[in-house]
Amino acid sequence: xxxxxxxxxxxxxxxxxxxxxxxxxxxxxxxxxxxxxxxxxxxxxxxxxxxxxxxxxxxxxxxxxxxxxxxxxxxxxxxxxxxxxxxxxxxxxxxxxxxxxxxxxxxxxxxxxxxxxxxxxxxxxxxxxxxxxxxxxxxxxxxxxxxxxxxxxxxxxxxxxxxxxxxxxxxxxxxxxxxxxxxxxxxxxxxxxxxxxxxxxxxxxxxxxxxxxxxxxxxxxxxxxxxxxxxxxxxxx
Numbered sequence: 611x612x613x614x615x616x617x618x619x620x621x622x623x624x625x626x627x628x629x630x631x632x633x634x635x636x637x638x639x640x641x642x643x644x645x646x647x648x649x650x651x652x653x654x655x656x657x658x659x660x661x662x663x664x665x666x667x668x669x670x671x672x673x674x675x676x677x678x679x680x681x682x683x684x685x686x687x688x689x690x691x692x693x694x695x696x697x698x699x700x701x702x703x704x705x706x707x708x709x710x711x712x713x714x715x716x717x718x719x720x721x722x723x724x725x726x727x728x729x730x731x732x733x734x735x736x737x738x739x740x741x742x743x744x745x746x747x748x749x750x751x752x753x754x755x756x757x758x759x760x761x762x763x764x765x766x767x768x769x770x771x772x773x774x775x776x777x778x779x780x781x782x783x784x785x786x787x788x789x790x791x792x793x794x795x796x797x798x799x800x801x802x803x804x805x806x807x808x809x810x811x812x813x814x815x816x817x818x819x820x821x822x823x824x825x826x827x828x829x830x831x832x833x834x835x836x837x838x839x840x841x842x843x844x845x846x847x
Contacts, residue, residue: 615673616663617684619692629658631820642821645828685709685729687720689744695733702739704751709733712746712753715790716760717798719823721805723765730754730761760790764799768806778804779826783833797834800826 616624633655635646671682678698686693689708696705708716709729718726733741733754741751764785771781782800790796801823818826 613665614661614663615665615667615671615682617682617686617692617694618666618668619684619686620690620694621663621666621692623691624660624662627820628660629655635821635824638821641828641832642825645831646824683732685732686725687722688726688729689716689718690720693729695729697736697738699737702737703742704733704736704738704740705742706733706744706754708744710741710743710746710749710754710757712741712743712749712756713793714745715793715795715798716757716802717795718761718802718805722809723761723802723806727758727761730757734758760793761802763788763790764802765806768803769810771803772807772810778807779829781807782826782830797827797831800830 632646632650632653635643636650636653636655637643638646667682667684669684673680673682678700681697681699683695683697684692685695693707693709695707695709698704709726710733716726731754733751736751738751740748741753742748743753767785768778768781771784776784779800782803785799785803787793787796787799804818804823804826
């Protein structure tokens, strides 16, 4: 009998991207399916009937759960079409969802990148001591600055390569991640660069499908882990 609450954009996303898509991914043949099974192979996506939110909101919503007041803010589109952070002022905690990947590589399915950067800065501006990220351990709120640093770095590197005429996959392979190279799931840069290139081309509505993007990550993962992969001179920044 619990009431499920989500932003209107998230409700739309939940209907558009469901368990059937993930089942198709892990069942796919070839490198894309192999990559999907490496990530999701422990889970069974068959026979799932999603339960969708009962209440939706736009922009912001204040809720009381018992004696706790919570502020819900839709800071998307960024990671996905709808990204909600939940701020509990009395406890000094902000639940960030996938706006923060603590110690891991973020993945930008939707963008624009500036929205995600702005969302992180909004988290940093809150009077909170701790954040609960979508991925990774509970962390000091300052951890959101790591996301800003990574996203600004990738935006700059991707923009330089777009101007040089590289396509998104070439650019993703060419970028030296530097201090971010040790973050897990570094191959997610393939999706991040594709999203930024789409913005630069003015094609926000022409996003590749999920399986296509997983194929890009699978290709980059193989490239990153191949000792015989050819290297190309990096494009200067």
